[in-house]
Amino acid sequence: MRKNIVAGNWKMNKTLQEGIALAKELNEVLANEKPNCDVIICTPFIHLASVAGLVDAAKIGVGAENCADKESGAYTGEVSAAMVASTGAKYVILGHSERRAYYGETAEILKEKVKLALANGLTPIFCIGEVLEEREAGKQNEVVYSQLAGSLYDLSAEDFSKIILAYEPVWAIGTGKTATAEQAQEIHAYIRKTIEDRYGKEVAENTSILYGGSCKASNAKELFANPDVDGGLIGGASLKAADFKGIIDAFN
Ligand code: 13P
Numbered sequence: 001m002r003k004n005i006v007a008g009n010w011k012m013n014k015t016l017q018e019g020i021a022l023a024k025e026l027n028e029v030l031a032n033e034k035p036n037c038d039v040i041i042c043t044p045f046i047h048l049a050s051v052a053g054l055v056d057a058a059k060i061g062v063g064a065e066n067c068a069d070k071e072s073g074a075y076t077g078e079v080s081a082a083m084v085a086s087t088g089a090k091y092v093i094l095g096h097s098e099r100r101a102y103y104g105e106t107a108e109i110l111k112e113k114v115k116l117a118l119a120n121g122l123t124p125i126f127c128i129g130e131v132l133e134e135r136e137a138g139k140q141n142e143v144v145y146s147q148l149a150g151s152l153y154d155l156s157a158e159d160f161s162k163i164i165l166a167y168e169p170v171w172a173i174g175t176g177k178t179a180t181a182e183q184a185q186e187i188h189a190y191i192r193k194t195i196e197d198r199y200g201k202e203v204a205e206n207t208s209i210l211y212g213g214s215c216k217a218s219n220a221k222e223l224f225a226n227p228d229v230d231g232g233l234i235g236g237a238s239l240k241a242a243d244f245k246g247i248i249d250a251f252n
Contacts, residue, residue: 002208004037004224005164005231006248007125008238009065009093009212010044019047020054025241027055035059036251037231041238042093042125045079052088063091063125066099069112081113081120092117093233095127095151097170107150114151118159125164125233126152127212128191132171140169141190148194157199165209166233167191172213174235181222181229184211188228217246224250 014022023041030039042063043051052062068078084092094113099105105113110126117124130143144167152160167187169179179187188209196204211223212233223229231251237243 002206002230004251005040005208005210006035006037006220006244006251007040007042007063007091007164007166007210007231007233008244009042009096009233009235010047010238011065011098011235012044013239014044014047016046016050019043020050022239022241023047023051023055023060026244027060029241029245030059030248031056035248037248039248040091040125042091045084048084048087048089057088061091062087062089063093063123064089065093065096067092067094067113067117067122069109069116071116081116081122084117085120085122090121090123091125091164092122093125093127093166095147097127097129097131097168097173101170107147110151111154114155114163118155118162123162123164125166125210127166127168127233129168129170129173129213135169135171140187144187144191145194148191149198153198157203160195160199161203161206163207165191165207166212167209168212168233170213174214176214178214178219178223179211181226184223184229185226188226192228215247217243217250220247220250 040061064084067081095110128144128147130140208230210231210233215232216237
């Protein structure tokens with residue numbers, strides 16, 4: 001059966017010292033708890049080794065927010081999937097809308113990143129989602145389908161089964177505007193249907209599809225109660241241990 005997951009995306013926040021402090025706090029907050037979901041924190045590259053070294057790996061998974069589309073070599077400033085894996089991180093966010101919009105990440109580039117992440121034993125948390133104009137034009141299904149097909153649907157069923165998806169409507173990210181529970185369920189069900197069409201029912205049923213976009217403790221329960229919403233990818237509300245814990249508790 002698919003997993004329920006609450007994953008944090010710290011984005012470009014926290015110095016190394018602040019990040020270590022947050023990871024320690026979260027580790028302590030969860031020390032005497034048994035969360036009803038997998039908990040993941042995705043941090044800037046420079047935090048990964050320290051954070052992976054200090055959290056209880058049985059309770060908190062660690063991931064990067066990106067990795068390079070090349071294996072190694074003369075790519076100044078890039079960080080490879082192998083380097084990410086060598087820190088102890090197990091996950092990598094790929095295809096976040098901010099990467100697509102500000103750093104020109106195309107479906108083809110993301111296809112390479114996904115391949116390299118998988119080849120290095122990392123679990124991609126692959127993000128898809130439409131912008132406001134596409135939602136207003138009723139094109140959200142078309143958009144997410146082309147993002148899925150463009151980067152993932154050439155994978156074997158075995159490889160696709162290793163992927164976590166995150167539906168993040170761009171109009172809901174950092175805006176305080178959340179998709180309604182109905183909007184989330186509707187498109188998550190559509191996403192699962194397209195997986196079923198491509199890989200069959202079993203793979204579709206086993207794929208975790210997270211919701212992201214202004215998710216917080218006050219709306220998480222309602223969003224996660226939907227049959228096709230398997231948790232959340234959390235930006236702003238992952239930057240404080242108490243706020244993040246409030247979202248983890250939505251599964252209790
Ligand atoms: P917010 O939770 O800050 O809206 O960000 C969502 C997101 O982009 C997570 O990847």
